[in-house]
Amino acid sequence: MVMGRPRSFDMDKALDEAMEVFWRHGYDGASLSMLTKAMGIKAPSLYAAFGSKEGLLKAALDRYALRRSAHMHYVLAGPTARDVAERFLSSIAESHTDPANPPGCLLVQGGLACGAGSENIPFELASRRAQTETELLGRFVQAKADGDLPADADPVALARFLSTVASGMGVIASSGANREALREVARVSLDAFAGSGKTRPVG
């Protein structure tokens, strides 16, 4: 048990509110007054709990990762590479248009570009996006070893492709694309995925 006055707000609920503010307004666009109002706490409590605005974002990102880890576990458990890709894009189409959250992806909306003093936020988000890509890559390497993917398939390219499409889906979802539109993008992407292995030069 800890000594001292106990925290009077619920950490997870506060983080959920902060997550939504960052999601909707981005890191630079999310002001301290927005955040404290949404979280229902005052600035000193926020700083005592998270250290800084950036610390709060990282805590919110951790919670975001926690939310998605269950989905990713299901995705990676797909029996074939093609199933994994289908599960991945389907889950993206659903989650990025979940009315319980702001549209799009926090890791994209959070801040691709930031102002002075927030230069490392884009790196932080990129690093988190890269984790998903790495998980897909690992699964595709396995699929290749299993003979599930053809010998000339490129797991790196496939994982990067899916990760890129997911980011793009985040962009169009935030711009108002609905769930059916995202599903169509997923469908076309899978058509492309089915043709994997054939390396044809571009440009």
Next chain:
Amino acid sequence: MVMGRPRSFDMDKALDEAMEVFWRHGYDGASLSMLTKAMGIKAPSLYAAFGSKEGLLKAALDRYALRRSAHMHYVLAGPTARDVAERFLSSIAESHTDPANPPGCLLVQGGLACGAGSENIPFELASRRAQTETELLGRFVQAKADGDLPADADPVALARFLSTVASGMGVIASSGANREALREVARVSLDAFAGSGKTRPVG
């Protein structure tokens, strides 16, 4: 000829500098001091010429569109739908990693999410992105009429897919993906494009 003291700075050069600042830092992250410093002018000159920070962004976006219009003209002149798609994604891979510019796409970096008082910026950017998608759509409708695309092809879905991939490429380019990585994404995307027409349900 106009009366009064002539403007002492070059409009286009100033806009190019402003464009770069918005590109690198986003709308919210681009402060007036950054902008005026990069443009080499003082705030009153900026406001006299562009009216507001938002007016400056729109002028920069117009100039950005002007830059890309030549590329799009070439893209749309592709002899087949497949060629159009290939030209489109190739030009994206090149432009989004052009060392002369910040990485990625201004229409994505500029601000997917903004703070209080900048709520319409994301709409403005989305509207400009939609223009490209509409151009692709028109070309694919034509391709279908020409019999170039199969009768069961979905031009809307194809245009949306390419637009989505382009946005995704903007995201990963801004995170440091190099030109070859973007070319690989384009290559895989085209594999998917080749399988267009087959509608297979997702999820």
Next chain:
DNA sequence: CAACTTTTATATCGAGTGATAGATAAGTCT
């Protein structure tokens, strides 16, 4: 040149930024 028009530079506006100092409140431990 003098009248007129527009742009420029200096200085500053009120509002909001992220962050914190100091005092008070609310618990646990001995």
Next chain:
DNA sequence: AGACTTATCTATCACTCGATATAAAAGTTG
């Protein structure tokens, strides 16, 4: 109870934000 520890509140910090009033500067037109 009383000492101790941590959280919360009020108020405010120095700073930056986007935007502008004012006046001097630099041209054109008569």
